[in-house]
Amino acid sequence: xxxxxxxxxxxxxxxxxxxxxxxxxxxxxxxxxxxxxxxxxxxxxxxxxxxxxxxxxxxxxxxxxxxxxxxxxxxxxxxxxxxxxxxxxxxxxxxxxxxxxxxxxxxxxxxxxxxxxxxxxxxxxxxxxxxxxxxxxxxxxxxxxxxxxxxxxxxxxxxxxxxxxxxxxxxxxxxxxxxxxxxxxxxxxxxxxxxxxxxxxxxxxxxxxxxxxxxxxxxxxxxxxxxxxxxxxxxxxxxxxxxxxxxxxxxxxxxxxxxxxxxxxxxxxxxxxxxxxxxxxxxxxxxxxxxxxxxxxxxxxxxxxxxxxxxxxxxxxxxxxxxxxxxxxxxxxxxxxxxxxx
Amino acid sequence: xxxxxxxxxxxxxxxxxxxxxxxxxxxxxxxxxxxxxxxxxxxxxxxxxxxxxxxxxxxxxxxxxxxxxxxxxxxxxxxxxxxxxxxxxxxxxxxxxxxxxxxxxxxxxxxxxxxxxxxxxxxxxxxxxxxxxxxxxxxxxxxxxxxxxxxxxxxxxxxxxxxxxxxxxxxxxxxxxxxxxxxxxxxxxxxxxxxxxxxxxxxxxxxxxxxxxxxxxxxxxxxxxxxxxxxxxxxxxxxxxxxxxxxxxxxxxxxxxxxxxxxxxxxxxxxxxxxxxxxxxxxxxxxxxxxxxxxxxxxxxxxxxxxxxxxxxxxxxxxxxxxxxxxxxxxxxxxxxxxxxx
DNA sequence: TTGAAAGCGCTAACAT
DNA sequence: ATGTTAGCGCTTTCAA
Numbered sequence: 001x002x003x004x005x006x007x008x009x010x011x012x013x014x015x016x017x018x019x020x021x022x023x024x025x026x027x028x029x030x031x032x033x034x035x036x037x038x039x040x041x042x043x044x045x046x047x048x049x050x051x052x053x054x055x056x057x058x059x060x061x062x063x064x065x066x067x068x069x070x071x072x073x074x075x076x077x078x079x080x081x082x083x084x085x086x087x088x089x090x091x092x093x094x095x096x097x098x099x100x101x102x103x104x105x106x107x108x109x110x111x112x113x114x115x116x117x118x119x120x121x122x123x124x125x126x127x128x129x130x131x132x133x134x135x136x137x138x139x140x141x142x143x144x145x146x147x148x149x150x151x152x153x154x155x156x157x158x159x160x161x162x163x164x165x166x167x168x169x170x171x172x173x174x175x176x177x178x179x180x181x182x183x184x185x186x187x188x189x190x191x192x193x194x195x196x197x198x199x200x201x202x203x204x205x206x207x208x209x210x211x212x213x214x215x216x217x218x219x220x221x222x223x224x225x226x227x228x229x230x231x232x233x234x235x236x237x238x239x240x241x242x243x244x245x246x247x248x249x250x251x252x253x254x255x256x257x258x259x260x261x262x263x264x265x266x267x268x269x270x271x272x273x274x275x276x277x278x279x280x281x282x283x284x285x286x287x288x289x290x291x292x293x294x295x296x297x298x299x300x301x302x303x304x305x306x307x308x309x310x311x312x313x314x315x316x317x318x319x320x321x322x323x324x325x326x327x328x329x330x331x332x333x334x335x336x337x338x339x340x341x342x
Numbered sequence: 343x344x345x346x347x348x349x350x351x352x353x354x355x356x357x358x359x360x361x362x363x364x365x366x367x368x369x370x371x372x373x374x375x376x377x378x379x380x381x382x383x384x385x386x387x388x389x390x391x392x393x394x395x396x397x398x399x400x401x402x403x404x405x406x407x408x409x410x411x412x413x414x415x416x417x418x419x420x421x422x423x424x425x426x427x428x429x430x431x432x433x434x435x436x437x438x439x440x441x442x443x444x445x446x447x448x449x450x451x452x453x454x455x456x457x458x459x460x461x462x463x464x465x466x467x468x469x470x471x472x473x474x475x476x477x478x479x480x481x482x483x484x485x486x487x488x489x490x491x492x493x494x495x496x497x498x499x500x501x502x503x504x505x506x507x508x509x510x511x512x513x514x515x516x517x518x519x520x521x522x523x524x525x526x527x528x529x530x531x532x533x534x535x536x537x538x539x540x541x542x543x544x545x546x547x548x549x550x551x552x553x554x555x556x557x558x559x560x561x562x563x564x565x566x567x568x569x570x571x572x573x574x575x576x577x578x579x580x581x582x583x584x585x586x587x588x589x590x591x592x593x594x595x596x597x598x599x600x601x602x603x604x605x606x607x608x609x610x611x612x613x614x615x616x617x618x619x620x621x622x623x624x625x626x627x628x629x630x631x632x633x634x635x636x637x638x639x640x641x642x643x644x645x646x647x648x649x650x651x652x653x654x655x656x657x658x659x660x661x662x663x664x665x666x667x668x669x670x671x672x673x674x675x676x677x678x679x680x681x682x683x684x
Numbered sequence: 685t686t687g688a689a690a691g692c693g694c695t696a697a698c699a700t
Numbered sequence: 701a702t703g704t705t706a707g708c709g710c711t712t713t714c715a716a
Contacts, residue, residue, distance in 0.1 A: 001693060011703045016695065026701060041474055043451045047389045047398070048693035051708045056389070058452075061433075066418035067616060069411065076408035079435045083445040088452060091403075091433045093421045103425040109385045110430060132383060218620060251622040274409060278560060280593040280622065343709060353687045358711060368685060390709035393692045 004042050008033060019044050050111065059087045059301060060112035060135070062104065062120040064094040068216050068244050069273040070288070071119055074141065077290055078116070081298045087113070087305075094120050101126050108133040113305045116140055116297065121185070127151075136310050140297060141288075143187050149312045152300060154293050157316035158188055158270075161286040162195025164321045165239050165268050168284065170203055172266050172327045174237030178209035180224060180249065182216035182241045189241050192270060196239050209235060213245055221248025229257050229265070236265060237327075243269035243276050243285055250281055250326065267326045282325035289317045346384050350375060361386050392453065401429045401643060402454035402477070404446065404462040406436040410558050410586050411615040412630070413461055416483065419632055420458070423640045429455070429647075436462050443468050450475040455647045458482055458639065463527070469493075478652050482639060483630075485529050491654045494642060496635050499658035500530055500612075503628040504537025506663045507581050507610050510626065512545055514608050514669045516579030520551040522566060522591065524558035524583045531583050534612060538581050551577060555587055563590025571599050571607070578607060579669075585611035585618045585627055592623055592668065609668045624667035631659045 005012045010029070017023035018033035037043075050056040059082055065071050079089045092107050094100040100120050107115070108129060115130055117139045122130075127148060130137050136150065143153035169177050179196050181189050193210065200208050213224035221240060225248065228234065240246035246269030253259040253267070261267055269276060272287035296315065304310050347354045352371070359365035360375035379385075392398040401424055407413050421431045434449050436442035442462050449457070450471060457472055459481045469490060472479050478492065485495035511519050521538055523531050535552065542550050555566035563582060567590065570576065582588035588611030595601040595609070603609055611618060614629035638657065646652055 012694080013696085013704080014702055016693095017702085020695095024701065029701080043447070045393070045453075045693055046451050047392050047453065048708090049695070050389050051387070051393070051693085051710085052695045054708090058432075066414050069414075072408050072411075072414035072417075075414075075433075076435050076437065079433055080437055080440045083434065083440060083448065086448065088448060089433045090400075091417075091421055091431045092425065093418050095418065095422055098422045098425060105385070106425065106428065106430060109388050111387075111389065218616070222621075247620075251620060255621055274560070278589075278593060279564075279597055354710080355688080355712080356686060358709095359686085362711090366685070371685080387709055390692090391711075393694085393709085394711045395692090 001042070001044065004033070004037060004040060007040070008036055016044075054111065055305065056111050056113060057087050057305070058090050058110055058112040060090045060092065060104075060107045060110075060115040062092050062094065062100055062107075062115060062117045062122065064100070064119045064121075065216060066093060066095075068119075068242065069275065070141075070242065070244070070271045073273065074118060074290060074294070077294045078118075078140070078297065081294050082301070085298050085302060087301065101129070104129055108135060111135075114138055114301050116301075117142075136304055138297060138300060138310065140293060141188065143314055145187070147312075147314065150310060152310040152312060153314040154296050154300070155187070155314060155316055156286075156288045156293070157318045158191035159195035159198075160316075161270060161319045161321075162192040162197075162239070163199035164195075164319075165270070165286055166196045166199035166203070168321055168323065168327060169237040169239060169266055169268060170200070170205065172237070172262070174266055175205065176209075176235045177205065177237040177239060177266075178211055178228070178235035180211045180213050180221065180228075180238055180240045180245055182213055182220065182245055184212065184214075192239075192241055208239070211238075213241075216242055216245060218244050218248040221245035222252045223248075225249040225252035226256060229253055229259065234265075238265060238267050240267065240269050243271045243273045243283060245269070246283055246285070246326075247275055247281055250283065261326050262328050272322055276322075276324070284324045284327040285322055287320045287322050289319050292317050343384070343386065346375070346379060346382060349382070350378055358386075396453060397647065398453050398455060399429050399647070400432050400452055400454040402432045402434065402446075402449045402452075402457040404434050404436065404442055404449075404457060404459045404464065406442070406461045406463075407558060408435060408437075410461075410584065411617065412483075412584065412586070412613045415615065416460060416632060416636070419636045420460075420482070420639065423636050424643070427640050427644060429643065443471070446471055450477055453477075456480055456643050458643075459484075478646055480639060480642060480652065482635060483530065485656055487529070489654075489656065492652060494652045494654060495656040496638050496642070497529070497656060497658055498628075498630045498635070499660045500533035501537035502658075503612060503661045503663075504534040504539075504581070505541035506537075506661075507612070507628055508538045508541035508545070510663060510665065510669060511579040511581065511608055511610060512542070512547065514579070514604070516608055517547065518551075518577045519547065519579040519581060519608075520553055520570070520577035522553045522555050522563065522570075522580055522582045522587055524555055524562065524587055526554065526556075530612075534581075534583055550581075553580075555583075558584055558587060560586050560590040563587035564594045565590075567591040567594035568598060571595055571601065576607075580607060580609050582609065582611045585613045585615045585625060587611070588625055588627070588668075589617055589623055592625065603668050604670050614664055618664070618666070626666045626669040627664055629662045629664050631661050634659050
């Protein structure tokens, strides 16, 4: 910048101003600076700026569960949207062997404008570290039970989604629906189940069985299906808490247990990951409004970066049910609403 | 830091030295500084340091094709390994609507120690931008045809891998094997095909047909399979350039064309993504040595960050063939090597 | 072994 | 509208 200023016969201050749209510089001066900068290949140094302004244009993304395809999809879209808004994404991944906490410390020292938590539960120590660093936290998709008053969460309306799935399964003929849970202590799990259960009961069915897979993985879904779908008392419909779980269930049902889907068992998922649309799964699912979630998130990040404060609380965005073959009503039965009276 | 120094009655210089293992400070002084820093929650600011040392501890990761599960897996492992080594990963994603070029400019202004290209082809303008910024580039998994002399690539030994798949398919009874290509202009595609073809010819088979799917996606594999597996002249074995392609092929073959795998058609893939081990796919594949690739990459990044120069050129690491049901030899036929003479 | 001082690339009053 | 000056948090000579 000094060089550029010398080259142009101006002071560094003037040159600096040319790079700030809101600064007060003569249009001609700005044009001259910018064009010369272009020629010399000069780009202002965001690190130096960050030291003074404390605005890094860095967004820290905390991610776990890379093995659930929903998260790579969400990450790709979020990162792309951030790029477009002129933010840089710093990625931290948590895994069994790598707790977020350590990496989070490193991340926070770069003074991200905000931390976005995708799937990480972000323990209280981690949350405290963010608070101490003055970094606001935005939760996407999941939120902790004890959401700090100044933290914000943007999630799918899981309760409503669960209810919507219940409606669909019941209309497709389900009489003994069950719910398959992934990781028990997650908000997604609790909310989707609650919505599903409430609606089942409201429509006159017994409370759906709660099957515990343990994690949101194909393997867990597969294993849980093997143990819960044997015997005569098996459910006739299964709402899996997410699609990757449902994929495991579907394979177990068809290949290992010889069940026909949807004739013997209706299966629905949640998320609408790419695989749900593959012909071999053809999975009915509640599609997450990823586009809207990401757009809203970036909006909030920009607001926060401008110095605004995050509205605390949880924003719930409704998803859309996508009916597919895994719950197609067999033999064109009419929806048997009348049976609710029994 | 100034505060810390005042608190301790030392100069900032001494305090600064305490944070550099190689700096010359009295052991007692260092201990005092570090323990007090811990108490006060002080962490040195990497941004300020970066301005002077030009060492940011930032690694820029350029990524495309988030829809091929191989890349999320690779990204997760790379990021985790970088974290452990004290680096921070800055992620830039390319997509049809979002060319890397724009985001790369933003990224480079943060002075990453190195740029890691995962799947991005990184056009010549982009490569030039890196060169201009003095940022070395490390290619993972794929490398450009015209690899710059100072650029390095770490990839699976695709040629050898292709040959290994050929061996396996031939031993499983293949007589008219074919190759399904994804994106034509990629090194992975070219090398895997070359290895496969050479070995087929060497073992007395006609040159394998080259089927062009166009992209490395499930959908492309599915569509290409539908058009190439009809009719009597169809291949009896298909080596798909990667697993996600193979998944599409498998589904098309079984569900749409009524073919039995492996009885009517042998199918092999490449990568060994999670899905390949699912019972519904049970896909034989060449497993990429991701652990070794990542380890070597981090090693090189550390070397480069220490001021060392990257050894230019391509490092090829052999993969491991994982036989599964999609190529299990039907009816226990002995491998008919003798037919090679015909 | 430590301190003083200069400076990294930039911003932000304050003057002019 | 532009220049001057001080300083962000840190490193790094150079002297002591």
